[in-house]
Amino acid sequence: MTRHHARDNNAEHQVVIVGAGPAGMMLAAELTLADIDVVVIERRPTPALESPRSRGLHARTIEVLDQRGIADRFIAAGTPMQVQAFAGIPLDISDFPTRHPYGLALLQSDFERIMADWIDELGVAVLRRRDVTGFEQHDDHVAVTCADGTALRAEYLVGCDGSRSVIRKTADIDFAGWDPTVCWIHTEVEMDAQPPFGLRGGGGIGPATAGRVGVTLAELDVDNRFSDPTLDDVRAALIHVDGTDYGARNPRFISRFTDMTRQAVTYRSGRVLIAGDAAHVHAPFGGQGLNLGVQDSVNLGWKLARVIRGTSPNTLLDTYEAERHPVAARVMRNTMAQRALQADDERTTALREIVVDLLALDDPRSQLAAMISGLDIHYGPDADHPMIGRRMPDLELTTATGTTRTYDLLHRADALLISLDPSAEPGHATGADRVRRIDATYTGTWELPVVGTTDPPTAVLVRPDGYVAWAVTANATDSDDGLADALSHWFGTANSLAGH
Numbered sequence: 001m002t003r004h005h006a007r008d009n010n011a012e013h014q015v016v017i018v019g020a021g022p023a024g025m026m027l028a029a030e031l032t033l034a035d036i037d038v039v040v041i042e043r044r045p046t047p048a049l050e051s052p053r054s055r056g057l058h059a060r061t062i063e064v065l066d067q068r069g070i071a072d073r074f075i076a077a078g079t080p081m082q083v084q085a086f087a088g089i090p091l092d093i094s095d096f097p098t099r100h101p102y103g104l105a106l107l108q109s110d111f112e113r114i115m116a117d118w119i120d121e122l123g124v125a126v127l128r129r130r131d132v133t134g135f136e137q138h139d140d141h142v143a144v145t146c147a148d149g150t151a152l153r154a155e156y157l158v159g160c161d162g163s164r165s166v167i168r169k170t171a172d173i174d175f176a177g178w179d180p181t182v183c184w185i186h187t188e189v190e191m192d193a194q195p196p197f198g199l200r201g202g203g204g205i206g207p208a209t210a211g212r213v214g215v216t217l218a219e220l221d222v223d224n225r226f227s228d229p230t231l232d233d234v235r236a237a238l239i240h241v242d243g244t245d246y247g248a249r250n251p252r253f254i255s256r257f258t259d260m261t262r263q264a265v266t267y268r269s270g271r272v273l274i275a276g277d278a279a280h281v282h283a284p285f286g287g288q289g290l291n292l293g294v295q296d297s298v299n300l301g302w303k304l305a306r307v308i309r310g311t312s313p314n315t316l317l318d319t320y321e322a323e324r325h326p327v328a329a330r331v332m333r334n335t336m337a338q339r340a341l342q343a344d345d346e347r348t349t350a351l352r353e354i355v356v357d358l359l360a361l362d363d364p365r366s367q368l369a370a371m372i373s374g375l376d377i378h379y380g381p382d383a384d385h386p387m388i389g390r391r392m393p394d395l396e397l398t399t400a401t402g403t404t405r406t407y408d409l410l411h412r413a414d415a416l417l418i419s420l421d422p423s424a425e426p427g428h429a430t431g432a433d434r435v436r437r438i439d440a441t442y443t444g445t446w447e448l449p450v451v452g453t454t455d456p457p458t459a460v461l462v463r464p465d466g467y468v469a470w471a472v473t474a475n476a477t478d479s480d481d482g483l484a485d486a487l488s489h490w491f492g493t494a495n496s497l498a499g500h
Contacts, residue, residue, distance in 0.1 A: 013039045014308050016144050016154040018132050018167050020047070022108070023276025023293035024160035025115040028124045029068070030301025033413040034464075036308055039125045039152065041132055041144070047112040056083040057104040057111070059093060060374030060391065061291040064298050066100070067466045069411040073114050078106030084372045085286060086334070087341040087352065088199060089359050091369035097447035098375060099394045099407075108290060132161070134170050135272070142271050155308055158273045158300070160293070163262075165278035171269040177262030177281075177332070182339075183225045187234050187254040188212040192247025201241035202342060212252060217241055222258065229254040259283040259339045261332050267321040275300055280328040285338035286372045288331050295374065296324050302413055302464035311434065312492040323379045334371065370449040377467075384482070385471040386454045392462045393447065397440035406462070409438060413464040415491060417483075421458035421474060434491040435461065461486050 015031055017024045020042035031038045057065075057074065065071040083103030084091040094101050119126070131147040135157055142157040159167025168175065188208040195213060197206045202218030217237040224233070234254060235245035263280045267273060276293030300320045306312035341352050358364045370376035380389040394407045397418070409416055415435040420442055446454045461470040461483065470486035 011039070012141075012153045013037050014154060015039075015156050015158060015304065016041065016142070016152050017158045017160055018042075018144075019160035019162060019276070019278070020044070020112075020116070020126050020128070021160060021162065021276065021293070022111060022115065022290050023278075023297050024158075025112070025119050025124075026294045027158060027160060027275060027297035027301050028126075029115075029119050029122055030298060030413060030464075031305055032119070032122045032124050033068075034302060034305030034309075036305045039127060039154075040119075041130050041146065041150075041152070042126055042128050043131045045129050047109070047116045055108070056106055056287050058084065058287070058291045058373045059096070059098055059100050059103060060377065061294050062100040062104060063098065063375075063391065063394065063407070064295060064466065066394065067407045067410040068413070069408070070114075070118055071100075073118070074104060074106060074111065077110050077114060078104040081105055083287060084369050086359065086368050086372060087285065087338040087355065088204070089356055091359065091365055091372060093369045093373055093375075093449075096366075096370070096373075096375060096449045097393065098449070103287075103373070111290065132166050134166070137171075137270050137272060156271050156273065156304060158275060158304075159278045160274070160276045160297070162277045163260075163281040165274060167272060168264060168274050168278050171272045171274075173269055173274065174265045175262045176265050178260065178336075180222055180225065180258030180260040183219045183222045183256055183258050184216055185219055185224075185229050185233055185237050185254065185256055186214075186216045187229075188214050188252040189231075189234065189248045190250040192249070193244070195238075195242060195246050200344070201237070202344065209252070213246075213248075215248075219256075225256050225258050229256050257284055259336075261336055263325070263328055263332060267325060268317060273300065273304075273317070273320070279324075280332065282332045282335040283339050285335045285342075286331075288335070288372065288374075291374060292328060292331055295327075295377075298465045299324050302415075306491065312490070316490070316492075327377060330371065334368075366450050373449075375449040376451075379467055385457060385473065386448070386451055387446070387457060387460065387468045387471040390448055390451075390468055392460070392466050392468050395442050395444065397438070397442055399438065399440045404440075407466070409436075410462070410464070410466055415464050415469075416462040417459065418462065419459045420456070434487060459483070461490075463490060 014036050015038040017028055017040045020040045024040055028038050028040050062071055065074055080102045082092050084093055130150055133145050133147050135142050135144045141153050144152045159165045161167055184203055189212055191213050195205050203216035206214050208214035219237055231251055235248050238245040261282045264274055267279050275296040303316045303320055307314055307316055378389050392406055394405055397404050417435045417437045419439050446456050455473050457471040458474045459472050460468055463469050469490050470483055
């Protein structure tokens, strides 16, 4: 269903999102699917036309898009391949138990274009060419102001406005971490002479699109990050490393990035929240940044929607930071480790050779690949069933009306109670007022990356973001109590629905 909300410049909305990048657009879609009135404010006139910032999607992000029924759009525009790597060491996930045991080579500009088309279909209002100058937070709303005089009022404000986030700074949220130690220049250029491909200069040179050569090299001065990169800078970096610039010309783009590593100490200040690069920045090793932001938004969207509708208590928003902050902290650690392995002194080279040997072994490879791809995310402490807190597999379920995939059932961002044992009626009807019940059968195995095969549940409660909130096996003695507790924790009580 397409929704068309008010698009005037001075209006009230339930949520204002600042930033129409990957995280902002994903959050806007999630809220719109939940019937929340949302508007997005963006300073750029159009989606990114040519952006080298991200070059691919990992498996869990493809699954998230599959849960919303749009993965095929991205797969058609990109190239499915093994994109996972740790410090440049390839990590193959073709043996992982997922419908998408691969990554997707896809530029951020293409990702944004496809996302922009989707949210337009959903009727999301995007106000472009507007710079947010600040906001004031009140007991029951947030008042947002823009440089052009646009004034908006919302129940909640979410900053998805990048590493220099105005929203984070205005909310006085500390951005703790480490300053950059190195600056890289990155480009795709045509060359008169063919350079040798491989790692060097703190980065590397290799093939790129349309016959160009991809160049990523460390620069001598980290303060270069404050200036716009030029073709002369690219040539200087090549000459420093190889003694020649190979006749570099006609760049597709030129950009700079650093290993600055910072994370917001909190993701929420009252009615103001942050997501994506506004909440965390790190070196782009492993290509995890865009994926991290998209998954922030999928975690936050359904929670914020339920709080706004009054079907869940305000404390549900606390679980956003509790779940996503550790995930980003882990990405920061692994990117810092990858940075350390990229030094080109003899001691680091020896260490890297040992790491290469270790990652040729199955267990270390699986552990790191599951982390980089996002398939091993586990929210919360260990529970009675290993599925709880982990992603729901995309199973082929048999129902009274035919066969369906688990992810097909998540297209509308519904919460699901899937009963897989026709003989076990007990309290599994509980929560019908808060979640959608599916009676089905499944005879295959339940597998998770790294964890392996698990005991098949007889019933499972799936959150709108595709993570398992509760699961029970046939021999469990407290299934009704466990389900009631999970429903209350994640979806409020039946009484909380009164009047909504």
